[in-house]
Amino acid sequence: MEKDTRLKLIEAAAPLFAQKSFAAVSVRELAQAAGANIAAVSYHYGGKEGLYHAMLEYQFEPIAEALERIQTMSSLPPAERLGLYASLVAGVHHRRPYLLRLVHAELTSPTSGFEAVVKKYIPQIFRFIHQALEEGVAAGEFRPDLDIGLAVISLAGILNFYFVAKPMARQLLPASGLSDEKYVSQAFAIYLNGIRREKP
Amino acid sequence: MEKDTRLKLIEAAAPLFAQKSFAAVSVRELAQAAGANIAAVSYHYGGKEGLYHAMLEYQFEPIAEALERIQTMSSLPPAERLGLYASLVAGVHHRRPYLLRLVHAELTSPTSGFEAVVKKYIPQIFRFIHQALEEGVAAGEFRPDLDIGLAVISLAGILNFYFVAKPMARQLLPASGLSDEKYVSQAFAIYLNGIRREKP
DNA sequence: GTATTTTTAAAACAGATGTTTAAAATAATC
DNA sequence: GATTATTTTAAACATCTGTTTTAAAAATAC
Known part of the structure; x- marks a missing residue:
């Protein structure tokens, strides 16, 4: 068998579902x-929906791995843990x-895949960032007036939105100015600088 | 006539297309x-696609208005112009x-509506932010090493992502902690603080 | 009041949808 | 090498899709 049909289906499904939509x-x-x-x-997945769920699980694989690896580094200083998340975003987008x-x-536009798959992984990421921010504030490293829950969303937003807006960005920016690593590193720098406690 | 069918169709179409997808x-x-x-x-729109485009145009109406109003304020200092965009985001999301x-x-997942409608408005917003950032850097107010094109995306990302992630955020945060105004004001503060030139 | 436009209704259209079926082909096991 | 078990194939299934057609009804304009 060249490469079993199950895998071929999952790999072909990803770009199609991502570029169009489930329906x-x-x-x-x-x-x-x-x-x-x-x-x-x-035959293999019980239908279109089953294939979609299996494909989603496959996509989250590197995230699940990375989160396990990352959890063990909870002794790092908060800012570095946030940096880990930033490089995870860049890295995962490269692999998936x-x-x-x-x-x-x-x-x-949630489908059944939201409850079945997405909902399992997002909260884990959320908690990881939340905890790092909490400790950073407690340690006096980040602004004490920070609403931590909202700040988690801000970090996810400033890092992730770029990858969603990329097709549009390519039309707005000179082609040379679009590097994933460059974006993530500047965006993270802005964010980190923005939440840091001001020097007295 | 109670409210003509054309308008009823457009208003009913918005939540449906937004929560599901065109297809x-x-x-x-x-x-x-x-x-x-x-x-x-x-009869009124020539088909499903025509209705979709008309609905998109209707949705962008407040943006088009706001942009015209805002362009006249190009004499404001850069940071305040960025603040205008932030409150535009919050305000528009309230009206639409x-x-x-x-x-x-x-x-x-671009459909025909991307080329036909979305592409008309996004570049205008992009240029508005880009110009404000450019002047801010030139005036020595923002960090001189800033890649301005990427920084535009960062601002759009940190402000907009929240509204996309809201359904998920509601499950992750205590209900009390979710206020649109609170989010936008903190997120903008983080961003502005992050791009400011450090005091020597 | 007549003429015009808009709205409704039900039906029919061809085409595409996801899924199932039963036979053929391949792989695995003994 | 014969016998299972698994996988692949093409055809058929009922259902839903967007659109058009017919006609009558209602609302608006002149």
């Missing part, structure tokens, strides 16, 4: 992109170029 | 939500609760 992709389209038969979707678009689609 | 909403569904006949969609979701959907 806009047809089973025939999926099968053709995977070089498989139409019936293979139902469609994940962020898929998650954004689930946030704006 | 996932059926014409029968649209007509029923508007209390109109199925044929009314084709579905706009940001619709735009995000068009960014992640």
